[in-house]
Amino acid sequence: xxxxxxxxxxxxxxxxxxxxxxxxxxxxxxxxxxxxxxxxxxxxxxxxxxxxxxxxxxxxxxxxxxxxxxxxxxxxxxxxxxxxxxxxxxxxxxxxxxxxxxxxxxxxxxxxxxxxxxxxxxxxxxxxxxxxxxxxxxxxxxxxxxxxxxxxxxxxxxxxxxxxxxxxxxxxxxxxxxxxxxxxxxxxxxxxxxxxxxxxxxxxxxxxxxxxxxxxxxxxxxxxxxxxxxxxxxxxxxxxxxxxxxxxxxxxxxxxxxxxxxxxxxxxxxxxxxxxxxxxxxxxxxxxxxxxxxxxxxxxxxxxxxxxxxxxxxxxxxxxxxxxxxxxxxxxxxxxxxxxxxxxxxxxxxxxxxxxxxxxxxxxxxxxxx
Numbered sequence: 001x002x003x004x005x006x007x008x009x010x011x012x013x014x015x016x017x018x019x020x021x022x023x024x025x026x027x028x029x030x031x032x033x034x035x036x037x038x039x040x041x042x043x044x045x046x047x048x049x050x051x052x053x054x055x056x057x058x059x060x061x062x063x064x065x066x067x068x069x070x071x072x073x074x075x076x077x078x079x080x081x082x083x084x085x086x087x088x089x090x091x092x093x094x095x096x097x098x099x100x101x102x103x104x105x106x107x108x109x110x111x112x113x114x115x116x117x118x119x120x121x122x123x124x125x126x127x128x129x130x131x132x133x134x135x136x137x138x139x140x141x142x143x144x145x146x147x148x149x150x151x152x153x154x155x156x157x158x159x160x161x162x163x164x165x166x167x168x169x170x171x172x173x174x175x176x177x178x179x180x181x182x183x184x185x186x187x188x189x190x191x192x193x194x195x196x197x198x199x200x201x202x203x204x205x206x207x208x209x210x211x212x213x214x215x216x217x218x219x220x221x222x223x224x225x226x227x228x229x230x231x232x233x234x235x236x237x238x239x240x241x242x243x244x245x246x247x248x249x250x251x252x253x254x255x256x257x258x259x260x261x262x263x264x265x266x267x268x269x270x271x272x273x274x275x276x277x278x279x280x281x282x283x284x285x286x287x288x289x290x291x292x293x294x295x296x297x298x299x300x301x302x303x304x305x306x307x308x309x310x311x312x313x314x315x316x317x318x319x320x321x322x323x324x325x326x327x328x329x330x331x332x333x334x335x336x337x338x339x340x341x342x343x344x345x346x347x348x349x350x351x352x353x354x355x356x357x358x359x360x361x362x363x364x365x366x367x368x369x370x
Contacts, residue, residue, distance in 0.1 A: 046323040054201035055319035057209045058274060060311045062087055062286070064212050065267025066293035067300075067307040068219045069260030075223065075302055076256035077236040077249075077360045079133045082122055082140030083264050084290025090115035090268030091286060092148040095278040096155060098163040104273050107163060111269025112262055118144065119261025123254050130364045141290070149280030159280035166276040167206045208270040212308075215263065219304040232256050236358030239365040249365050264290070295345055298355045313348075317341035 046052060066083045073080035090111035097110025122140050125131045149159040156162075196203075223229035231252045234242040239249045271285065272278045279285035292314055300306025321340040 046327060047320055049323070050199075050201045052316070052319045052323055053199070054204065055322060056312060056316040057201060057205050059315040059318050060308075061206075061208050061212050061274070062267035062271040062289050063293045063296060063315065064308055064311045065215060065270065066264045066290050067297040067311060068215055068304055069263035069267075070294055071219065071223075071297045071302050071304060071307060072232060072256045072263070073260040074297075074361055075236045075358060076232045076253045077239060077358060077363060077365065078123070078126055078253050078257050079137065079362045080119075080122065080257060080260050081134060081137035081291075081294060082118075082144075083260070083293050084286060084288065085137075085141035085144030086115045086118055086261055086264035087268035087271065087286045087290045088141075088144040088148045088284050089118050090265040091272035091284070092152055092161070092278045092280070093265075094269030095161050095163040095272045095276075096151075098165055098273060099156075099161070102165060104163070104165050104167050107165075107273055108266065108269045111272075112265035115265025115268060116258055116261035119257055119264070122261075123257040127250055127253055127257075127364075133362050145284065148278070148284065152278060152280045161278045161280075163273055163276045163278070165273070167208060167270070167273050169204050170207055170210065171204065173207055206270070206274055208266075208274065211266070211270075215266070216304045216308045219263075223304065228252075228255070233358075235365075236360050239360050239363075243365070243367050249367060267293075292345070295349065299345075299348065301355050302358075314341050314345055317344050 066087055069086070070080055070083050093114030094104075094107040094111030096107075098104050098107030101107070118140060122136055125136045126133050152159050152161045202209075221229075223232065231242060231247050232255075234245075234247075235249050235252045235256070242252070243249050267289075268286065271289070275285075277285075293311075296310035296314060297307040299310040300308070318341040321337050324337050324340075325334050
């Protein structure tokens, strides 16, 4: 299957979803203000502002990484609804390591390590001890929800903590590279491209945005073009056949769940280090992004590219509602404006959510089972 075929195989569902949400937003704006043309023009203007795309890209990073991790885990037969918890612990881990070392890259590594360790615990409980995967996933989330703010209080004296550093944008990263041609001509080219309306935001983004796109492509390639990807898919669809072929199903599932920890860890650390702080109040700064990630990969039908498109859909709507609140464009209460991305996702799932779940997802398998 070619990359082009992969995109086309996302199905009409994703294309219809994108179109329907756009129509719903325009219709809602028109109905809310009795067909005010000025308001519709203002909404469209905000939608295509460079700042809206910049916010959408930033908001996409933790969701996309968590969604990719969820795809690998669930494709292997392990339903990991603990992605929210992995994002929480990695967000704190990234800030903690950065505050000690002063390096956001070491902070990113620290967040990945913490998330992977928690994913390992989840894998042991589900694969080795046959725990119910849904309950275990909820337990991981609740553990993280209590542990990260507690650790922040112990270490920093508050549930909120500062990392003391943030990820540079790509231009600053090139300027600091010390490579003569890159730090001059490269930065000049980026500055010129950044001036392009709307799409210029792509050239002012954090390095994590570029890593996100790389991770999406690498995940698609791994699942569809490597032996490991075939093992992962077989483990979730027909583990007995994989076992008969001489491949250890448990090892494949362990590897897939650990990979989900790595990817979710990158997303959680990117979330906190893009802001330079960890916020542990209430549902923490993660605030449901792990659960949204589950929705995005289900809507994308376990295709990394589809999950990315679904993530951009949600993040774009989230960025739009933030802009609408800041501009006071709509004459409706702000709490109602904040529901735009969530209501849209529910509508899309209700209309187009016909996802095919892996046959053996959620089922325990032991080598030699009949």
